[in-house]
Amino acid sequence: MSAFKSQGRGHLDGPVVVLGTGLLGASIGLGLRGRGVPVFLSDPSPTNQAVAVDIGAGRPLSELGSSRPQLVVVAAPPDVTADVVRQALADYPDSVVVDIASVKADILARLRSSGVDLSRYVGTHPMAGREKSGPVAARGELFTSMPWVVCPSGETSGAALQTARSLATDLGAVVSQFTADEHDEAVALVSHLPQVMSSLLASRLQGTPLHALSLAGNGLRDVTRIAASDPTLWVQILGGNAAKVVEILYGVREDLNRLINTLEQPTAPGARLDLAQLMSEGNAGQARIPGKHGGPPQAYSWLTVLVDDKPGQIARLLTEIGEIGVNVEDLRLDHSSGQNVGMVELSVLPNKHDHLIEALNDRGWRVLQS
Amino acid sequence: MSAFKSQGRGHLDGPVVVLGTGLLGASIGLGLRGRGVPVFLSDPSPTNQAVAVDIGAGRPLSELGSSRPQLVVVAAPPDVTADVVRQALADYPDSVVVDIASVKADILARLRSSGVDLSRYVGTHPMAGREKSGPVAARGELFTSMPWVVCPSGETSGAALQTARSLATDLGAVVSQFTADEHDEAVALVSHLPQVMSSLLASRLQGTPLHALSLAGNGLRDVTRIAASDPTLWVQILGGNAAKVVEILYGVREDLNRLINTLEQPTAPGARLDLAQLMSEGNAGQARIPGKHGGPPQAYSWLTVLVDDKPGQIARLLTEIGEIGVNVEDLRLDHSSGQNVGMVELSVLPNKHDHLIEALNDRGWRVLQS
Numbered sequence: 050m051s052a053f054k055s056q057g058r059g060h061l062d063g064p065v066v067v068l069g070t071g072l073l074g075a076s077i078g079l080g081l082r083g084r085g086v087p088v089f090l091s092d093p094s095p096t097n098q099a100v101a102v103d104i105g106a107g108r109p110l111s112e113l114g115s116s117r118p119q120l121v122v123v124a125a126p127p128d129v130t131a132d133v134v135r136q137a138l139a140d141y142p143d144s145v146v147v148d149i150a151s152v153k154a155d156i157l158a159r160l161r162s163s164g165v166d167l168s169r170y171v172g173t174h175p176m177a178g179r180e181k182s183g184p185v186a187a188r189g190e191l192f193t194s195m196p197w198v199v200c201p202s203g204e205t206s207g208a209a210l211q212t213a214r215s216l217a218t219d220l221g222a223v224v225s226q227f228t229a230d231e232h233d234e235a236v237a238l239v240s241h242l243p244q245v246m247s248s249l250l251a252s253r254l255q256g257t258p259l260h261a262l263s264l265a266g267n268g269l270r271d272v273t274r275i276a277a278s279d280p281t282l283w284v285q286i287l288g289g290n291a292a293k294v295v296e297i298l299y300g301v302r303e304d305l306n307r308l309i310n311t312l313e314q315p316t317a318p319g320a321r322l323d324l325a326q327l328m329s330e331g332n333a334g335q336a337r338i339p340g341k342h343g344g345p346p347q348a349y350s351w352l353t354v355l356v357d358d359k360p361g362q363i364a365r366l367l368t369e370i371g372e373i374g375v376n377v378e379d380l381r382l383d384h385s386s387g388q389n390v391g392m393v394e395l396s397v398l399p400n401k402h403d404h405l406i407e408a409l410n411d412r413g414w415r416v417l418q419s
Numbered sequence: 420m421s422a423f424k425s426q427g428r429g430h431l432d433g434p435v436v437v438l439g440t441g442l443l444g445a446s447i448g449l450g451l452r453g454r455g456v457p458v459f460l461s462d463p464s465p466t467n468q469a470v471a472v473d474i475g476a477g478r479p480l481s482e483l484g485s486s487r488p489q490l491v492v493v494a495a496p497p498d499v500t501a502d503v504v505r506q507a508l509a510d511y512p513d514s515v516v517v518d519i520a521s522v523k524a525d526i527l528a529r530l531r532s533s534g535v536d537l538s539r540y541v542g543t544h545p546m547a548g549r550e551k552s553g554p555v556a557a558r559g560e561l562f563t564s565m566p567w568v569v570c571p572s573g574e575t576s577g578a579a580l581q582t583a584r585s586l587a588t589d590l591g592a593v594v595s596q597f598t599a600d601e602h603d604e605a606v607a608l609v610s611h612l613p614q615v616m617s618s619l620l621a622s623r624l625q626g627t628p629l630h631a632l633s634l635a636g637n638g639l640r641d642v643t644r645i646a647a648s649d650p651t652l653w654v655q656i657l658g659g660n661a662a663k664v665v666e667i668l669y670g671v672r673e674d675l676n677r678l679i680n681t682l683e684q685p686t687a688p689g690a691r692l693d694l695a696q697l698m699s700e701g702n703a704g705q706a707r708i709p710g711k712h713g714g715p716p717q718a719y720s721w722l723t724v725l726v727d728d729k730p731g732q733i734a735r736l737l738t739e740i741g742e743i744g745v746n747v748e749d750l751r752l753d754h755s756s757g758q759n760v761g762m763v764e765l766s767v768l769p770n771k772h773d774h775l776i777e778a779l780n781d782r783g784w785r786v787l788q789s
Contacts, residue, residue: 235631248701261605280698315661328650331618364737371731
């Protein structure tokens with residue numbers, strides 16, 4: 050494992066060519082243009098390309114003339130990415146070529162078997178997105194503070210790797226370096242599996258009477274939020290990482306069968322122990338998820354404050370917490386209510402918890418610990 | 420189906436006896452004492468009972484004397500609830516008896532088969548809780564704005580039902596009325612299934628290299644949050660509703676097998692269509708979850724604002740949104756970052772969205788739509 054995080058040193062001078070002006074390609078163009086880097090754009094859809102040019106993401110590729118791009122960014126859909134990379138390596142024989150598809154090993158394997166010069170290619174994956182798509186939705190700040198994985202192969206040159214890292218850091222992202230296989234294994238687990246589990250759960254709600262759904266609380270809302278994601282994109286992602294995702298799903302199926310067997314005979318000897326074991330395994334896995342800003346898991350202390358559900362109340366609360374001098378680590382609004390009282394759940398460092406409750410009580414807020 | 424929601428009319432006068440002074444029992448005592456209702460407490464653990472008395476949740480049951488309680492609340496663990504209810508109906512032959520266990524049909528069946536007078540019994544389920552347990556964690560406002568399901572049986576008298584509804588409304592909860600079977604079916608889906616899916620997913624994280632987990636974003640965090648729940652409690656809940664939960668899990672297993680079959684042969688004819696179908700079914704289910712305050716699902720518009728990650732920034736933002744005159748429907752802090760820039764995601768009514776973005780931009784905030 051060679052994974053590490055660091056900030057890149059160099060900056061891109063350009064010109065940069067961006068092939069594909071959907072949400073991500075156009076956002077990359079916008080971000081680089083904002084730093085003064087010359088960007089040239091191309092898209093199979095003339096409309097998409099024109100919109101990307103109009104919003105200032107770059108000039109049409111036809112205007113590049115005889116200049117040699119420093120970097121070509123392939124921002125095509127995952128299933129055509131390998132072909133577009135291969136063509137770009139041929140068309141721009143002096144340029145570094147990166148792609149930004151969310152699955153990496155399959156693309157690398159296809160490039161390798163096609164016999165292209167891999168020294169100038171770096172697979173990357175900016176872990177940023179939006180619920181909207183297309184160049185109209187592009188934002189130059191889309192990558193700010195988000196992880197951007199770079200996956201050099203054994204053949205990648207040091208200079209090409211540095212150029213790929215500069216792309217990510219110039220756009221404000223946080224670079225992590227993985228092999229393509231490590232990357233695909235990691236995203237199968239932290240991104241593709243949650244999507245699958247959320248969709249499988251949400252699917253069960255299709256035939257439910259609405260009065261049953263009226264009891265839905267934050268638990269259900271949290272677990273199903275990403276089930277609203279775009280099926281077209283996810284078909285390509287899951288299809289491109291099928292082997293690694295299915296390997297994890299075998300483990301899920303095994304646990305699900307254990308659970309079903311136990312619940313079919315809930316009074317059998319050992320049934321309760323089995324159930325407790327399954328729930329405890331979930332506890333253990335959940336506790337390993339790192340905290341905010343990639344730090345180690347940290348047990349924050351939570352408290353709940355009751356507020357009137359009208360403009361300005363939460364702002365007033367947070368202003369006062371600022372005056373008290375405590376930093377809010379996380380914040381949630383509670384949705385399960387049926388009255389016009391809101392619940393604001395706040396997490397703070399454990400050593401600030403009691404002080405904050407006392408100070409808020411003194412100021413007249415209704416505080417519940419939770 | 421006879422489910423409906425309404426606010427109760429009457430108020431409790433007491434005395435009220437609470438059997439079991441854990442988190443919920445002691446919170447009920449505190450809430451009723453706050454309304455001036457005389458409360459008498461008992462718990463098999465003398466320590467628990469003493470703590471509950473000390474925090475003001477009521478007087479020891481021994482001080483009830485010859486008074487006849489208006490209401491007896493059984494707040495015992497789910498697996499002994501039926502026995503305690505039966506004893507309470509015998510001990511207090513003029514009182515209404517309610518329980519508050521999170522599974523209802525099994526308790527009703529056991530009471531019915533024991534031949535007790537069911538006219539004075541009402542099963543209920545306050546859908547409130549905390550991550551802490553025991554009387555020390557009790558709060559009189561625990562039930563404020565939360566759903567409280569009441570499940571009268573065919574034998575329940577109108578007066579007993581009214582008393583049970585008054586308990587919930589006096590404590591600030593929102594009453595829904597279901598049959599015991601409808602309740603158990605509903606919570607199997609909206610509460611027990613999300614717990615199971617979250618635990619099954621989190622369980623897969625147990626053996627993962629930490630560098631893979633460093634790519635975790637809000638998706639994973641959301642879907643696994645409730646996997647941190649207490650296994651002991653969930654063993655009783657899942658065990659008590661096993662038949663209804665397992666019925667839903669058969670459907671999950673069927674979909675999981677469809678998905679595994681598809682991912683085992685991702686290039687087979689129809690594989691992509693199958694995948695798209697599975698993801699779309701998740702979309703359809705997710706879209707049925709009601710919006711805030713139990714209203715119909717509402718498509719809010721989201722935007723993201725970049726803020727410095729230091730005290731006071733979010734408060735300043737929300738203060739200015741209040742000045743702009745827009746109500747924030749939901750709010751999330753983004754955690755996946757590795758730099759000290761925070762992302763605040765806000766949802767607002769769609770017709771406020773463009774105005775808010777413009778006004779925030781005018782005030783110098785960095786706004787992304789999302």
